[in-house]
Amino acid sequence: MNNSIVVEARDLTVRFDGVVALDAVNLKLQKNELRCLIGPNGAGKSTFFKCLAGMQIPTSGEMIVKGEPTTGFDPYRIARLGIGIKTQVPSVMNGLSVKENIWLAARRTNPTKRANKIVSDILDRLNLGDLASLEVSTLAHGQRQIVELGIVLAGDPWLVLLDEPAAGLTGDEVERMISVIKEINDYATLIVVEHDMHFIRRIAKMVTVFHRGRVLIEEDVDTVLSDPVVRDVYLGKRQ
Amino acid sequence: MIVSGAKEIITTVIVGLVLAYGLPLGIDTFTLTVLSIYALLGLSLGFIWGFGGILCFGQAAFFGLGAYAYAISAINFGTPWIPFFLAIIIPAIIAAIFGGMLFFGRLNDVYLAVLTLVFTLILYKFMNVTAGEEYVIGKARLGGYNGIPGFETLSLPWDPSEYIYGDSLFYFSFTLLLVVYLGLRWLLRSPFGRVMIGVRENELRAELMGYDVRLVKTAVFAIGGGVAGLSGSLYANWAEIVTPNLFSLGQSAEVIIWVIVGGAGTLFGPILGAAIMGYLKFLLGQQSLIDNTLVLGAVLVLAVLLLPRGIFPVIVDAFKRRGWKRRAPANRPPRGRRRRRERRDEQ
Amino acid sequence: MKIDRRKFVAGTTAAGAMAFMPNVVQAAATIKVGSILDTSGIFDLYGKPMDKAVTLAIEEINAAGGIAGRRLEKVAYDTQSNMALYTQFAQKLTRQDKVDVVHGGILSASREAIRPTLRKSKTLYFYNVQYEGGVCDRNIFATGITPAQQAEVLVPYAIEKWGKKIYILAADYNYGQITAKWLEHYAGQNGGSVVQSDFFPLDVADFGSTIAKIQEAAPDMIMSALVGGAHLSFYRQWAAAGMNKKIPMASTTLGAGNEQVVLTKEEGDGILLAYSFSKELDRPENKAFLAKWQERFGSTDDIHELAVATYQGMHLWAAGAIKAGSVERDKVVEALESGVSIVGPTGKITVDPKTHHVITDVHIVEVGDQKMNVVKSFDQRQPVDTQTVCDLSANPNDTTQYEIKI
């Protein structure tokens, strides 16, 4: 097996009550790659994402991370492999402060002192200093996205999974998100599920397009975006 | 949320001393003892519900198990102190096993509620049919509906003829209440406590951080079971008899009422709720004008409708606007997240 | 007489203090009778009439001049059918109210909850309830009928009338288990046999499968020691299946809470019972008692076995205290142990000095038209069950509740 392949899906299939959400998907991911998954609603990209994150058990097929089969792992075991996950709707601890949220993520792998240090680093890095002691439930949607990103970073992951990171962000925040993603990509592998074409254009290198539970095409970003079939599927299906 | 530890210990001890001297002036210690015991039981549910996000409809199960564990082992050992500790450990272990079964099965919400309820019902029904001679544990007959009377009660470890009884049982129970309260406060401040709160806030996120939510919840449930067991063992010492009614639906309902009335999401609230409702019940018992159950029910309905956060947080808010973490009224969460958010909305 | 100086000082101080508190003088002069009963909650069906019986007996005793010239005063608490409140109120009665005697307790569990408290505080205790027997404690007098007293007369009568094969249904707790054993014991003595004994927790209300099982066993009769509201469903379901026409039934429990009135004629008629009391008892004392109750409370509908036992328990205690000339515990106990008897609505009752239980008349009654009609009376039955295990004149320090091995 090629050592540089860190994530591999083999014939991954998910069925819900007879509806096929994923149909024998095969996908490989190189180390330090930044892969974008796109596709219209219901194309299967989010289902694929959930299988990878341990939030969905595939009906059949295999998921392999760094040579180890992870099919059917619970999310916490996936996370313990060093994988950071940001879900579609920000999954944060609403009743806790920004700082406490990030601290909890940092504390799992670090002793208290070191965790405190990591928290302050991340608050700086994401410009969250002003919000540090506010309760997350009081923040705007975009700010919560950033907090969630901070949580992901605090776990010091080598693989980061982001589901629609740009949704609901203001212009400034999008810029910050883009720069953080690029920064993360310096040392970690990334999978980004996204709708927003402009955003994809800004960050993507390789893009995988899902359609009706299958991989339609897997090419570099320019090829994909100029592909007439993709345009058709995407725009046609969207409305 | 976090006051400095030393300051809190000092405050608690001072308030405790004042109450320990003040309360017996107005209320007899026999009643105060049972109020302290109820407070401990309320505290156990307040802890797992308010901080662990586990709504147990059968907290009485562990209360009863503690009382029975004490009575049965006191008859077998003939001394009170080994049973006293067994009455904490056994319910905690049973809670760990039962909780583990539930949480590793990923049961939540109403399903958790129904199974904890069923658990109490099974114990209740079982204990009620143990009148026959064949139901013996060591030297102790389980006694069925009539329960187990006549076991050794707590005495001084260095002088077994000196029983902890009457006033001293009150001071003993009250001290334990303070100790457990401080212990749980300390636990909540520890890293484990924060993880636990994190799990309550958002299980999925805690999982995605790499915490094994099932294990955390099982541990929380076991601690709650141990505290309820302690309270049950004190109860056995107070009442000098244990009966299957300790496992009854009514007993479980009362605990939930205490926590709701006092305020879930705080530790002091359940204590206050238990004391107020316990005393109210006692007072109601001395009149026959209006049915006691009716009043308890009305209090619960009104509390849910008017004071869903409980009395204690409202008092705290009234006294100081700052310092207590107020929850912003939760907006209706987006559809997809409703299930997960539900628990929080309800507190 | 030598006057101890300290006692004298204490006495004068107390007298001085009392001069300023006339109420205390009065209170000290009355005799306090503690009553602890469930007058609300699920057992109030039993407790309310018992409470009335205490009131009536106190009024009668006071009208007759009280005890040793002192009037009686009732101090009552409602335990709300909650066992926890029993210990709580027993403490209150002994510590705060400092009563001279306690009458009360309904369930055996409630009696066992307060018995140690009353013993420790040396407060005399009367338990006036039909119960499983076996309590052996010099501080307590149990004036209710016990299973052997009922079974001893009921079983032979029923066997002679109906046949030898008996199917027993009993409540699944001490009372039911022990009663079933006595029924079996007397069945054996009288040439009968028990084909099956089934026990039901007090909340079981569905007897469909049991009725089918009984038919499978085809006994000559049913003996029931079922207890409480839920078990009442059995009689109803039994009649609904038409079984009451096929297999006759006897019971040691039906009617203790006036259940014969809740059942219809069709459901209840023909069931045989054994009690010390029935409203239909044709005795002058009973008629007088019913008349007084009617006058005091307006209706005699609620009177039952336990209320009468309480009424007689009060009078028995008063007779002992009058004989002793004091309400001091030890003196009253000695007086009662010397063999005091009274004649009450049920006839003559006498204290058995060895067991502190009572020797009483027992009557076999048949339910008919929602009444308990007396068919045969047996005079002065001994508490034979408790007598097999308990001898307080030999072991005055015994405090056990024995489970009688037969």
Add this chain to the structure above:
Amino acid sequence: MDYAAVVIVEILYGISVLVIISAGLAVVFGMMRVINLAHGEFITLGGYAAITAHSLGLPIFISILIVAPVVVAVFGLIVERLIVRFLYGRLINTMLATWGLSLLMIGAMTMIFGNTTTGIPTPISGFTLGRYQMSGYNIFVIIMAIVTVLIVYGVLKTTRAGLIARGAMQNPEMANAFGYNTSRIYMMTFTAGAALSGLAGGVMAPLVGLNPASGANYIAKAFITVISGGTSVVSGMLSSATLFGSVSQIVTFLSTSVIGEIALLVAAVVLLRLLPTGITGRFLKDRV
């Protein structure tokens, strides 16, 4: 074999009792995601309504089949307006409030009717099955269970009201947009559930001795049946009632009724452990 027939009738009867006492709760839970913990007291109230009506001289079948459901429906309507409607969407809060309501009702019924166990005689006489004498009323209960299921199914599946109600429960915003008043639909559904509880009380009244605390005997079983069934009103309730009814009756025949009840509870624990969202949470999802 006669005995086998008797056993089968008893099993059917066991299932029917579960269906009857669960139906009201199932409708309210399945349609509205509301657990009414005062359900047991609703049943008890139905029982008292039937007994009172009968003692006032009304014919017994009118008392149990009409008076009981109507009285409890009216009561349910009042409860919905005063309490439940403020708590929609907050499952646990509704459970707590209705638990309070149940205590309140026990207290109130004690004050009104007293603690004495009462009842009405069984209106149908027994019949003979081979060597065995059976209760005719048990057969009536089985028939009533079938009728109840058919009514609930029929209303939900075939009538316009049922369709609107199902739609509104699935997607309140949508129903609102179509001009249906969801608040009214909730109100009607809760009232219908209460009527079913009242019917259960009426039907059960001749079988059991009734006292204000009787509700406790029903609520636990009904709660377990409904939750284990899952969210589909009819198929969920039917499947779990069948499972639990058979388990408890068979075990009862083999041992005692308590072991039967414990078997029912253990079956519920095992079932929910294996299928954490109930039977229809896993299978039969799209049924009514």
